[in-house]
Every structure is written in C-alpha cells, then in structure tokens.
Amino acid sequence: MALTLNQAAKICSRSKSTLLDAIRSGRMSAPKDDRGRYAIDPAELHRAFPFQSQDRLPDRSPEPQPTISKNQTEPTDLALKREIELLREMLAKAETNADHWRALAERQQAFLEDKRLKEPRTLLQRLLGR
Template sequence: MALTLNQAAKICSRSKSTLLDAIRSGRMSAPKDDRGRYVIDPAELHRAFPFQSQNRSPDQSTEPQPTKFENQSEPAELALKREIELLREMLGKAETNADHWRALAERQQALLENKRSREPRSFIQRILGR
C-alpha cells in the first residue's frame, strides 16, 4: 500500500517539507505517479524516519536491545571469510581484465605510430617503391 506525502507525514509525525527535503536530497526514495504526486513506500518511510510509538512509557529505552549471539559468531565469521575470498577473486579477475585492456591499448598505439622512415623520398623512389 503506497502512501501520499500527506499520509506519510502524519504517520511518521514529520512535516511534509521535511519529507520533501529527504526525497530531494536522496535520503528517501519516492517515485511519482502519473499525476505527479509522490508515492511513498511504507518500508522506505520507516527506513528514513523510524516510526515513534504513541504509547511509549518513560521507562522504555529508545535504543535497540542487543540480541543474544550464542554460537552465532562462528557462522558470521565463516560468512565474512567467504566474502573475503569472493572479493579477492573479483579483484584478481579485475586485474586480469585491466592487463588485457592495457595490452590491447598498447597494440593499438603501436599500430597508430608512424614507423616509416623520416627521410623524404624523391619522386623516382616513390614511383619505384623504394
């Protein structure tokens, strides 16, 4: 369900101009519909401006509570190692690709260079092909 600018401003307790500034600066994405009005996705609105609950008691913390990571560090560590391997592989391919294009450019440059002798040839030499 898409929201209009007015609806989004009411939901996140912000002014419409604040939302427009966020859209124009790129902090929040919102395409326009065929009438030229912004269509705001609720998930995008929540990402840019987290919703404030109306019935918050004073003893509740506004910071997120940490979750327990029992035996979760090992899978995370394995995932990071795998990502490092993939990044190194991508870097190797990029270097190989760069070397290929560099060699190709050098060959093209060599073809463009004038390798003929610089001394002027006479008319007779040009006719005889010397």
C-alpha cells in the same frame, strides 16, 4: 498503497517540506498521480527516512540479545574466512583482466600512431600534390 505527502510526513515524523526537498533532490522517488499529488511508496519512504515502528518507543533501551557461545561463532568465522578468500580470488582475476585490457588498449594506440618518417616536401612536390 501509496501515501500522500501529508500521510508520509506524519508517519516518519518529518515536515512536508523536508519530504519535498528529498523528492526534488532525488534522495527519494515519488511519482505524481492523476491529480498532480505525490504518491509516495511506504518502502521508499522508509528507505529514505528510517523510522521506528509505533510499538517501540524511541527512548527505550534495546532489548538484550542472547549471548552467543564459542561453538556457535566458529561456523560463522569459517564462512567469513571462506568469503574473504573468494573475494580475494575475484579481486586477483579482476586485476588480471584489467591488465589484459590495458595492454590491448596500448597495442591499439600504437597502431593509431603515425610511424612514417616525415620528409620535408619540396615546392614542386607540394604543387603537384605528392
């Protein structure tokens, strides 16, 4: 369900002009409906202007998180280390690929350069078109 500009401004506690500025600058997308009014998707509004749900008050402190024991973090650490290793492998492959394409471009550039010796043409050669 799309929101009007008024509804969107009330939900995210911003002014309508702030929302209009965001739409015009491209930070938030909102197509116009048949009547020429903006139809704002709630997900797009939340992406551009994060707001808290109404059941949580902004002045409340966050709820305490359960403590994580040492045994629970080890699988996460292993997974993160593996992910780092995979990312490093991907980076190395990308660098190798970039080097390959750079060398190929340099070879192509060498083919485009004129390697012929420039001999001065005499007046007779210029007149005859040789």
